[in-house]
Amino acid sequence: MGLNLTRRRFFEGAAALGALALVSGCAPKALEEEKEQQSQAQQDEVIDIDALEVKYSWCYMCGSCKTICATKNYVKDGKFAFVEGNPEAGNNWGYGCKTLCAKGNTAMQTVYDPTRIEYPMKRVGEKGEGKFERCTWDEALEGLAARLLENREKYGPWTYAALSPQGGSTVNSVGRRFLNVYGSPNYLHSAICQEQITSSRYITLGTSANPYPVQLTKTKLLVNWGVNGENADVNNTNDRANPVRRFDAMEEGLEFIDIRPMLDPLAAHAAEWVPVRPGTDLALALAILNVLVEEDLYDHEFCETWCNGFDKFADHVKQFPPSWAAPITGISEEQITRISQKIGTVKPMGLMYGNSAGDQSNDGNWLCCCINMIAAITGNLDVPGGGGAGMKMPEALFEVGKIKTLKDRLPVYDEDTENGWAASRSKLVAPEFPRWYQNPDDEALDLWPKEPSSAYNGGLQSILTEKPYPLKSVFAHNTNPLSQTRQPQIIAEALKKLDLFYVMDTHWNPSCNYADYVFPACTRYEASAQIGTRNMEEGTFICIEQQVVEPLGESRSDWQFYCDLAVKMGWEADFWDGDFDGCLREQLEGSGFELEELREKGYVFVERTDGAKASEPEYQNYEKLFKGLPNGKVQLYNELIGGKPNNREDGELTFLPEYVGPPEGLSETPELADEYPLIFTDVHAHRLSVHSYFSSLPYLRERNRKPWVKINPATAKKYGIEDGDWMRIESPHGWIKMVAEYFEGISPEVIMGKRGWWQECEELGEPGYDCFDGGSEVNALYDATVENFDPFHAGMAKQTLVKISKLEGGE
Amino acid sequence: MAEQYGFFVDSTRCIKCYACEVACQQWHGIKADTVHRRTVQEECTGTFPDVKRRFTSLSCMHCESPLCVASCPQGAISKREEDGLVVVDKAKCTGDKTCATACPFDVPEFIELEGGGVVMDKCDGCLSLSREADEMPRCVNTCPTKALHFGKLADMAALAKEKGGSQLEGGTVPSVYVAYDA
Secondary structure (H helix, E strand, O other), rough: OOOOOHHHHHOOOOOOOHHHHHHHOOHHHHHHHHHHHHHHHHHOOOOHHHHOOEEEEEEOOOOOOOOOOOOEEEEEEOOEEEEOOOOOOOOOOOOOOOOOOHHHHHHHHHHHHOOOOOOEEEEEOOOOOOOOEEEOHHHHHHHHHHHHHHHHHHHHHHHHHOEEEOEEEEEHHHHHHHHHHHOOOOOOEEEOEEEEEEEHHHHHHHOOOOOOOOOHHHOOEEEEOOOOHHHHHHOOOOOOOOHHHHHHHHHHHHHEEEEEOOOOOOOOHHHHHEEOOOOOHHHHHHHHHHHHHHOOOOHHHHHHHHHHHHHHHHHHHHOOOOHHHHHHHOOOHHHHHHHHHHHHOOOOOOEEOOOOOOOOOOHHHHHHHHHHHHHHOOOOOOOOOOOOOOOOOOOOOOOOOOOOOOHHHHHOOOOHHHHOOOHHHHHOOOOOHHHHHHHOOOOOOOOOOOOOOOOOHHHHHHHHOOOOOOEEEEEEOOOOHHHHOOHHHHHHHHHOOOOEEEEEEEEEOOHHHHHEEEEEEHHHOOOOOOOEEEEEEOEEEEEEEEOOOOOOOOOOOOOHHHHHHHHHHHHHHHHHHHHHHHHHHHHEEEEEEEEHHHHHHOOOEEEEEOOOOOOOOOOOOHHHHOOOOOOHOOOOOOOOOOEEEEOOOOOEOOOOOOOOOOOOOOOHHHHHHHHHEEEEEOOOOOOOOOOEHHHOOHHHHHHOOOOEEEEEEEEEHHHHOOOOOOEEEEOOOOEEEEEEEEEEOOOEEEEEOOOOOOOOEEOOEOOOOOOOOOOOOOHHOOOOOOHHHHOOOOOOOEEEEEEEOOOOOOO | OOEEEEEEEEEEOOOOOOOHHHHHHHOOOOOOOOOOOOOOEEEEEEOOEEEEEEEEEEEOOOOOOOHHHHHOOOOOEEEOOOOOEEOOOOOOOOOOOOOHHHOOOOEEEEEEOOOOOEEEEOOOHHHHHHOOOOOOOOHHHHOOOOEEEEEHHHHHHHHHHHHEEEEEOOOOOOOOOEEOOO
């Protein structure tokens, strides 16, 4: 489609108010003529947006396979030029919304990133050496399939594992299908996930109750615990307390308490900021429970009727008064008491807790359980404006099916049957959750996960320890294991020793150097492989990503890759005869949409015409909510996990919460603190990156130029470190370099960085930084002792102690 | 002038997410690390733990009495009759930077031209994107928290008043209202 290149609308009527007339004619004649010649080139091109070609999609910028924000993508001169939110998709605040976050506005730069991989590559040097040769897709796929089949025969199907990327719908659907057909339960899940913190809720409140306030405009007090709304949920409609909704509710009188180590932008709007020492959150939660019990701020009727073992629980928490927690958490007794009293008296109250608090500490499970208990004992569950109890949306006008994972293909071993475990759970290399918990047939609880998983870190460490056995074949799909998990140096050793390692990614991530094969992935905008839907009051929306531009080089869709590999494995019958469109047709069965028609249109919004509106739910139906739990009650005294084997099978889980704290902490390991006097941690998510990716994109890197670490000026000055100086940061586990950014919104005893600096940005001339000692990867600093990880959900600490100094010549 | 248009920057809802900045860059084809027509400015005061952060997303103020217009020797800058937006005719601009000296808000920036020289660049209210009078500029469209508003200045004044906000001060009379947390 053509462009309207006139300047008509821009200057029409710019009929100069006085000033123009006043000064016009001042320019010398020759200059005016010269300017006239230049004018075409200098003038801003006026673009008629309505005349551009439009393609629809789901935004790619929160992860390669999410369907959160639907977008309208504009093509100009054959290039993906502009992007905005699709107003009919119900993004962010709802129908009509066109917003996107900073990352969403950067989408085009992922397509045209000069550091992308274009061709399949095979390794010709030693592992880690980085010597590769271009090869054809056929050669790479055939070579890979032959080795996968050989390893299956030689070592058993369980020795193949797939690493999960963030929000890994591809690996968790079609990748699961591949695992199941191969016969392996070893989906290596990060253990840094919503799944961890949600599982803690399930084992405390059951699967239907929730501390999270869903009718936020009726909520009076919100406790924001380790949630990074300004980083992870800027435009995310799935978060019912995302920034826009939170501000709307604040205009109705909502107040919130923000419990996070750093005064992030959302915290700057909080009624109270609680800068807890990283990794000590459970001590704070126990002290809050203590005050609620000791000061009689709990709901007696609810606790007597609906709480399991209230007396044992109450006795237990009496050990943890604010005077105990203050020196651990760095929060004063007075502040702990004040926020506890507020939590106990302001109603309705809801709590939201995020990944940083619950899944990246060694006692994260008990922390999340305790946060759920706070909502329960204060009588805030399933009441309007309290936890849960969301409005009921009218039914969707159509539905789309999920990708079938063929989970019945997993072999059942004698050990599974003898122990009452689900299929192949006996073969999990490093169970993320206890084997007994990974039971999809537990109907009463309807537990998550439905399919088996091992822990990413522990699974990779098995290659070195050979306990219980070494994995032989590992696929890293859109994930960089050297930045994803703790201790990249250990992980690199494991990858060196690993028999078969292959990577598919848009970029040459540092782990590619250890791969046998590297496959080039295209971005979402170069394929048409994902369908998403959203149901709203106004109607139901469906969108398939439309191909916006041709794939770069020989890059292929992540989804099609599995079909292509399956054909070479001889499994075409299980993988839609090698054409992923077959899978899309299967998803659309019964929806009333045909693939070709949907692909042509991009999206369809079916308007609701029956006038149905969201309706009030049933409230306080506790019998129904807690029916799957032991004794049909909230597990203050947890009989669901208590006394059962932990995920390492080297001990039992406890019935009541026990504080562990970080493996290296000011009050936990005071002797270590003499040498390493500061706490180091990192922001879990950041609004200018998706996990460790996107430092290659100019619009994002421009605002995250150097590997930064926030440091209180008082601390920095003690070490002679100026704002902008490179710093050496050393923990007992490794050392990295980062650039000091002065910030008063962080405690003088804590410094806080951001991970993921391995990508270079060519346009800005900014390098990528190494993942090992001397680089800028925060994971090099953290403990990776498997025995220290959370015994229920495998969470790993992201807190340690460090010593710092100014680093000359850091660049 | 028919009626002055302007912005209401509701900083009580701003989280410094940078969406407005990047939307402006992508829609106007501005390369990273060159000029910035809109920036979120931060003021951080106090010492730990009593710290306040204030974020203000600002672009050209489209002033009632713009000194840039009055000062430009080429007459390259003008104030539109129909909406009071201040626009630059880049064909007339010689890059002499007089406007930058005149503007009390440091708004004019300069893009380097191929073959030498510079040309002034600033917010044009998305007129170059064929924005209709009732449509929003791209920064407002993309703002995930509804912190940015654009429209008739009288309407912006009314919105600001509800939030205890006020017009930005200055002899040029900026067409921008701002509100902060109490």
